[in-house]
Structure formats: C-alpha cells, structure tokens
Amino acid sequence: MEEIDFNLNIAIVGLGLIGGSFAMALRQHLKPGQICGIDIDERTVNDALEMGIIDKGFTSGEIALREADLIIIALYPEETIGFVKNNIGNFKKGAVITDTCGIKIDILEQINSFLPDEMDFVGGHPMAGKETKGLQSACIDLFKDANYIITPTPRNKEKNVRLIKNVAKAIGCKNIVSLLPEEHDRIISYTSQLPHVIAVSLMNSDITEDNIGLFTGGSFKDATRVADINTRLWSQLFTLNSKNLLDEIERFEESIKKMKKAIEAEDVNALNNLFNEASVKKCRMV
Amino acid sequence: MEEIDFNLNIAIVGLGLIGGSFAMALRQHLKPGQICGIDIDERTVNDALEMGIIDKGFTSGEIALREADLIIIALYPEETIGFVKNNIGNFKKGAVITDTCGIKIDILEQINSFLPDEMDFVGGHPMAGKETKGLQSACIDLFKDANYIITPTPRNKEKNVRLIKNVAKAIGCKNIVSLLPEEHDRIISYTSQLPHVIAVSLMNSDITEDNIGLFTGGSFKDATRVADINTRLWSQLFTLNSKNLLDEIERFEESIKKMKKAIEAEDVNALNNLFNEASVKKCRMV
Numbered sequence: 001m002e003e004i005d006f007n008l009n010i011a012i013v014g015l016g017l018i019g020g021s022f023a024m025a026l027r028q029h030l031k032p033g034q035i036c037g038i039d040i041d042e043r044t045v046n047d048a049l050e051m052g053i054i055d056k057g058f059t060s061g062e063i064a065l066r067e068a069d070l071i072i073i074a075l076y077p078e079e080t081i082g083f084v085k086n087n088i089g090n091f092k093k094g095a096v097i098t099d100t101c102g103i104k105i106d107i108l109e110q111i112n113s114f115l116p117d118e119m120d121f122v123g124g125h126p127m128a129g130k131e132t133k134g135l136q137s138a139c140i141d142l143f144k145d146a147n148y149i150i151t152p153t154p155r156n157k158e159k160n161v162r163l164i165k166n167v168a169k170a171i172g173c174k175n176i177v178s179l180l181p182e183e184h185d186r187i188i189s190y191t192s193q194l195p196h197v198i199a200v201s202l203m204n205s206d207i208t209e210d211n212i213g214l215f216t217g218g219s220f221k222d223a224t225r226v227a228d229i230n231t232r233l234w235s236q237l238f239t240l241n242s243k244n245l246l247d248e249i250e251r252f253e254e255s256i257k258k259m260k261k262a263i264e265a266e267d268v269n270a271l272n273n274l275f276n277e278a279s280v281k282k283c284r285m286v
Numbered sequence: 287m288e289e290i291d292f293n294l295n296i297a298i299v300g301l302g303l304i305g306g307s308f309a310m311a312l313r314q315h316l317k318p319g320q321i322c323g324i325d326i327d328e329r330t331v332n333d334a335l336e337m338g339i340i341d342k343g344f345t346s347g348e349i350a351l352r353e354a355d356l357i358i359i360a361l362y363p364e365e366t367i368g369f370v371k372n373n374i375g376n377f378k379k380g381a382v383i384t385d386t387c388g389i390k391i392d393i394l395e396q397i398n399s400f401l402p403d404e405m406d407f408v409g410g411h412p413m414a415g416k417e418t419k420g421l422q423s424a425c426i427d428l429f430k431d432a433n434y435i436i437t438p439t440p441r442n443k444e445k446n447v448r449l450i451k452n453v454a455k456a457i458g459c460k461n462i463v464s465l466l467p468e469e470h471d472r473i474i475s476y477t478s479q480l481p482h483v484i485a486v487s488l489m490n491s492d493i494t495e496d497n498i499g500l501f502t503g504g505s506f507k508d509a510t511r512v513a514d515i516n517t518r519l520w521s522q523l524f525t526l527n528s529k530n531l532l533d534e535i536e537r538f539e540e541s542i543k544k545m546k547k548a549i550e551a552e553d554v555n556a557l558n559n560l561f562n563e564a565s566v567k568k569c570r571m572v
Contacts, residue, residue, distance in 0.1 A: 255491035
C-alpha cells in the first residue's frame with residue numbers, strides 16, 4: 001500500500017459524523033499540525049479541538065484554507081457546492097479538493113463549472129454512515145472495511161485520484177472502486193437511496209400505535225434501522241438524483257408485485273422461485 | 287419472577303435453530319434427565335446429545351413423549367400440525383403442548399379440532415431468529431431480550447398459559463405479551479412477514495450483476511439481511527396468512543407511492559413531512 005504523503009496539510013470541512021470520523025482515522029497517519037477542521041458551529045470546532053482530533057479549528061475558510069494541500073468536504077450536497085463557490089479565492093494553488101456526497105453528477109458539473117484550472121476536484125463517496133449524526137457519533141473505525149467510490153473525470157490529474165484512493169485506504173476502506181459519475185448515481189439509487197425510501201415507507205405504512213416494538217423481531221428492526229432519517233441530507237440526495245431513484249422505485253414496485261401475485265395465487269412454486277433467486281443473489285453478494 | 291417447575295420433563299421437537307436454542311437456554315434451569323430431544327434427522331439428534339444440550343434423543347415421538355409434561359414444538363407450521371396429529375396417542379395425559387410458529391389461527395384451529403380434552407395446546411411465537419438455520423446456528427442467547435407472543439384461547443387452562451410465560455422468561459425474553467390469534471396474525475404480517483417480502487423483493491429488483499457488494503453500505507445490507515430466506519418455512523407462513531399479508535403489502539405500496547409522488551414533484555416539504563413521520567415512529571418504537 002502506497003503511504004499518504006506525510007507532508008500534506010489536510011483541511012476537513014464539516015465536523016459531523018463523516019468529517020469527525022475522517023479526522024480520527026487520518027490522525028494516526030499525520031504529524032501534529034497537519035489537520036485543520038472547519039465547521040460553522042463554534043461549539044463543534046471547540047469539541048473537536050478538545051477531543052484532539054484536529055490541530056487547528058475555524059468557523060470559516062479564509063485563513064483555514066491558505067495552507068491546505070488537500071481539502072476533504074464532509075457537507076451535504078448543496079452545502080458542498082456552496083462552500084467551494086464561496087471559498088474559491090481562499091484555496092491554495094494546486095490544492096486537491098474531494099467531497100463525500102452520495103450523488104456525483106450535480107456536484108461535479110456545478111463545481112467544475114467555476115473551479116480554476118490550477119485546482120483539482122476529485123469526487124468521492126465513502127459508503128459508510130450511521131443512523132445518528134454529528135461529531136458525537138463520529139468514530140475511528142466508521143470506514144473500516146467499507147466501500148469507497150471515486151468518480152474521476154478527464155479533468156482530474158492521475159496523481160490526485162491516486163491521492164484520494166490512498167486516503168480511502170488510510171482510513172480503513174476495503175474496496176476502493178472508480179466509477180463514472182453517471183454510473184455512480186444510477187447504482188447508488190439502488191444500493192443506498194432505495195433502502196432509505198423503503199425504511200421510511202415501511203415505518204409510515206404502520207397503522208398500529210405506540211406498542212409496535214412489542215411485536216417486532218430482527219427483520220423489522222433491520223429494515224427500519226435508517227428510518228430516523230437525516231431530513232436535510234436525504235431530501236437533497238433524493239431530489240438531486242430523482243430520475244434514477246424513480247426508476248429504481250418502479251423496478252422495486254414490479255418486484256413486490258411479482259411476490260404479491262404469487263401470494264395471492266398461493267403459488268408455492270412461484271414463491272420458491274422468487275426466494276431462490278433472492279438467496280442466490282444475496283449469497284453471491286456477501 | 288416465578289420459577290419453572292423443576293420437576294417438569296420437557297420434550298423439544300425439532301432440533302434446529304429454534305429448538306436447539308430452546309434446549310441450550312432451558313438447560314440452566316433443569317436437572318439432568320429432564321430434556322428430551324426429538325428430530326427426524328438422526329445425525330442432528332446425535333449432535334445435540336454430543337453437545338450436551340439434551341439428555342435423551344429420539345427420531346420419533348412414541349417413546350419420547352410418554353414422560354413429557356411439556357412439549358415445545360419447533361417445527362414449520364404444517365409439520366407442527368402433522369406432528370401433533372400423528373402423535374395424538376403418544377402424549378402423556380395432562381401434557382401441555384406449545385409451538386413456535388409465526389402464524390397462529392391455522393395452527394390453533396387445526397390442532398384444537400383433534401386434540402383430546404385432557405391435553406392443552408398453548409400457542410406461542412418467540413420473535414427471534416437468524417438468517418441461518420439448523421442446530422449449528424443455535425445459540426444460548428438467541429432469545430435474550432426478544433419479544434414472545436402468546437395467543438391463549440378460552441380452552442387453555444390459566445396455569446398452562448402461565449407455564450409458557452415462565453418458559454419464555456426463563457429463556458431470556460424481555461416482553462411477553464398475550465394476543466388473540468387473529469390479532470397476532472394481523473400484526474405479524476406487518477412486523478415480520480412484510481419485512482421478509484421487502485428483503486426478497488429488494489434483492490430481486492437488482493439488474494446489475496455479481497459486483498453489487500462493492501457499492502453497498504449498511505442500509506442495503508440491513509434491508510436484505512433476511513433475503514437468503516428459508517424457502518419451506520416462509521412459503522408456508524406467507525400462504526397460511528395470505529389475506530393479512532396482502533393487506534399489509536398494499537398498505538406498503540401506498541406508502542411507497544406517497545414517497546414516489548414527493549420525489550417526482552421534487553417536493554422537499556412533502557419529503558420532510560414523510561421523513562419526520564417515520565423518525566417520530568421509529569424513535570417511539572425503540
């Protein structure tokens with residue numbers, strides 16, 4: 001494994017679950033003085049300093065970005081675009097910027113439309129999270145064995161793409177895969193957005209009252225784990241990737257219909273075929 | 287907590303995940319000689335004897351049931367009904383029988399139609415399981431903090447219902463709730479069967495190939511945990527409770543449609559309302 005360049009100054013923007021976990025996981029690869037944290041919430045910045053996971057902390061980019069060679073933005077999509085736009089004059093020449101958003105086409109198109117040539121933006125998506133948010137939820141092993149998708153464009157310098165791959169390795173990710181932005185947004189609508197649509201819909205489909213928890217087993221708890229959803233983040237992700245997501249919802253509706261038809265007909269053979277198909281796919285996936 | 291009567295001889299029928307875990311969890315409350323295991327597979331019986339989780343083992347009921355005061359049947363629904371029917375002459379007078387099936391109306395109606403008056407069948411449903419099956423998956427803490435639903439009928443003697451409640455407590459269950467059989471079958475179609483329908487449908491809705499595991503995060507893994515489904519068990523559960531399950535699937539389809547409509551319209555307010563509804567319900571449930 002190629003090591004991260006230890007002479008790199010890193011700025012992490014947004015010290016929530018993802019940004020905080022990035023800081024913790026990168027800590028062990030960097031010397032003191034190399035991690036700068038930026039968050040609009042002063043208390044969060046102070047907490048991160050107290051926890052010792054950042055060396056310097058700021059509530060805006062002006063001073064913080066001057067020395068940063070690598071900027072990891074861990075904000076929601078709209079805020080990610082806004083941050084780069086608002087700080088366009090504050091970045092160091094040659095700086096590499098990456099993000100952590102769950103959609104890529106919009107992010108890349110918008111940011112590349114105003115990014116100066118001497119800076120490089122490499123799209124990234126660590127497939128890790130939790131059903132809770134904020135710095136207090138951050139942990140050093142959030143990315144352990146997780147998937148990390150990178151979406152390079154022809155504009156990106158190869159060494160910068162390699163740098164982001166090495167960062168992903170350094171924080172513990174297992175599979176680091178490159179995809180075209182449009183492939184990413186299509187696949188992710190199935191593997192991440194659809195399960196969130198399902199969790200929320202399953203929770204909301206309940207007509208019973210307070211005591212439903214008395215009658216659940218593991219399958220319900222797992223299927224609704226993410227139902228206490230981060231409203232601002234997921235409404236952005238759903239609307240920015242609505243075409244792909246609607247396609248996947250419709251495919252899922254067809255899949256549910258097949259099952260319904262087999263149950264209606266009490267057709268055990270048809271059920272068994274559907275079960276076997278799912279079993280094979282599930283086992284192949286793990 | 288009322289203790290189990292230690293002078294009770296217990297027979298466990300079916301030494302799979304559920305029956306094996308019952309034996310392990312009950313072991314600590316019973317003296318040697320009190321647990322008898324029955325399984326049609328001789329190797330499983332021998333394995334259970336070697337593991338020391340049963341005292342005696344049989345591949346059929348004739349001898350095994352003669353001394354049993356309490357019979358815990360951990361078989362699939364049709365096999366549960368078949369076992370009681372085929373062994374109707376083998377039970378001890380006054381024996382209490384319970385089951386572990388995920389549906390209750392059919393089980394109770396059929397078994398009570400041929401059960402002699404001097405025997406009592408108390409319907410039970412431990413809400414615990416795993417995505418794997420068989421004795422090798424059994425574990426002593428499978429039922430720890432799980433829910434246990436009992437569905438007493440007017441036919442049941444109160445002391446026998448109390449006995450099953452105490453067994454549920456003894457194996458580690460947290461919430462032991464009594465429901466009418468029809469309430470059970472309706473609620474369970476939402477809290478257990480629907481999540482299984484969803485897991486299978488989500489898995490089957492995939493058009494991509496082998497490498498999907500490279501692009502998943504926790505939400506997809508959780509939503510499809512049970513997709514490698516026990517075909518025989520779940521085709522019985524789905525068809526025996528088809529009316530309730532179809533109602534729940536339709537309610538879920540409506541719930542998905544609401545979400546779809548909000549995404550189609552890119553209506554962030556509507557999305558936020560749906561998210562908030564789910565969050566409140568999820569938090570209240572935990």
